[in-house]
Amino acid sequence: MIAGLRAINASPNLVSMLSPEGVLSQHPDFPLEVTTDLVKSLYRDMCLVRRFDREGNALQRQGQLGLWVPLLGQEAAQIGAGRALRSADMAFPSYREHGIAWCRGVDPTELLGIFRGIDFGTWNPAEKKFNNYCIVIGNQVLNAVGYAMGQKLDGVLGDDDAAEATMTFFGDGATSQGDVHEAMVFGAAFNAPVVFYCQNNQWAISEPVEKQTRVPLFARAAAYGIPGIRVDGNDVLACLAVSEWAMNECRTGNGPVMIEAFTYRMDAHTTSDDPSRYRLADETQAWKLLDPIERVKAYLARNGLADATYFDEVQAEADELAARFRKHCIELESPGPERIFSKVYAEQTQQLRDQEAAYLEYLDGFVDPEISSTESVAGAQAGARS
Ligand SMILES: Cc1ncc(C[n+]2csc(CCOP(=O)(O)OP(=O)(O)O)c2C)c(N)n1
Numbered sequence: 001m002i003a004g005l006r007a008i009n010a011s012p013n014l015v016s017m018l019s020p021e022g023v024l025s026q027h028p029d030f031p032l033e034v035t036t037d038l039v040k041s042l043y044r045d046m047c048l049v050r051r052f053d054r055e056g057n058a059l060q061r062q063g064q065l066g067l068w069v070p071l072l073g074q075e076a077a078q079i080g081a082g083r084a085l086r087s088a089d090m091a092f093p094s095y096r097e098h099g100i101a102w103c104r105g106v107d108p109t110e111l112l113g114i115f116r117g118i119d120f121g122t123w124n125p126a127e128k129k130f131n132n133y134c135i136v137i138g139n140q141v142l143n144a145v146g147y148a149m150g151q152k153l154d155g156v157l158g159d160d161d162a163a164e165a166t167m168t169f170f171g172d173g174a175t176s177q178g179d180v181h182e183a184m185v186f187g188a189a190f191n192a193p194v195v196f197y198c199q200n201n202q203w204a205i206s207e208p209v210e211k212q213t214r215v216p217l218f219a220r221a222a223a224y225g226i227p228g229i230r231v232d233g234n235d236v237l238a239c240l241a242v243s244e245w246a247m248n249e250c251r252t253g254n255g256p257v258m259i260e261a262f263t264y265r266m267d268a269h270t271t272s273d274d275p276s277r278y279r280l281a282d283e284t285q286a287w288k289l290l291d292p293i294e295r296v297k298a299y300l301a302r303n304g305l306a307d308a309t310y311f312d313e314v315q316a317e318a319d320e321l322a323a324r325f326r327k328h329c330i331e332l333e334s335p336g337p338e339r340i341f342s343k344v345y346a347e348q349t350q351q352l353r354d355q356e357a358a359y360l361e362y363l364d365g366f367v368d369p370e371i372s373s374t375e376s377v378a379g380a381q382a383g384a385r386s
């Protein structure tokens, strides 16, 4: 059997609620009120997120984006966790967290500039309570612990609705990074209200999780003296139940908690990667049977909670979102060369102003209007349109 599947089948500690066939059971430690509206809305979120993720991939292939980082297969792990956050909670993502962005109310079009290479994301992290994407592996975990220590010092913990906590997202590979270890040591030592949410998607680019650890990742939590939970990351209900529990522990002063969402990266690491060079198609095929969206659909259908009209409506809404996403991407204007100087500091320095002037003068020295600073942008855009 495939290594990752062997581990999930053999894991006695795995928290799950919804089987791949769509059969629901409650977990004694993580009760969740499962209403039809809840399941339908989780289904809708996962379908919409998957749809714009696929559009992102296509846009990269068509030359509209420099890169796309697919989340295919991780929809349940992200929607389950994202939906457990309240508006006052803070989230620190890595670079694959399009589903968390969705749950924080960040419009998917706001992600596009990052992958087109024209901005760092256009949402306001303070307003959305969703920090910037972080490409530096593990860095956001330290940032999250710092923020959570601040929440504690600010006295915003408690058992009322206004209480808040932090969740941070990272991969299986990131657990080998010093930053993540340091963050867990600090978080535990200061009882920081932070949930360490590790999406174990079995791969760190071409490196399998077996090369990252000798023990299951959730078991590492014991070494920091914090609870570690392994949840079926393809089971959106279990991810939600466990995440809600963990966030409540943190909000009421019992943090930190570590969650390992056991899932699978169905697509390439990024559009620059070719997974057929390092993993067998059999493995991906086997995980396809554990698809996070299909099991929710099976649950809704087998219990007569949703019919074909409902599923068609969700699909139509997803297609509309993808069309809006595509249109926004294609219409994005390329910034001029002065842009690289404008986002270095909150306030421009004289030194940068001098560098900018010198650089623009240098570009203007070119005879070719494609290169000169003032005309290069217009020229490039005209070229792109033709
Ligand atoms: C500090 C640092 N080292 C190396 C890299 C290159 N890098 C980008 S993604 C990646 C693998 C990350 O794997 P994992 O943590 O499992 O997350 P996943 O991509 O699977 O979601 C590496 C090594 C980086 N971005 N930052």
Ligand SMILES: [Mg+2]
Binding pocket: 171, 172, 173, 199, 200, 201, 202, 203, 204, 205
């Ligand atoms: Mg990984």
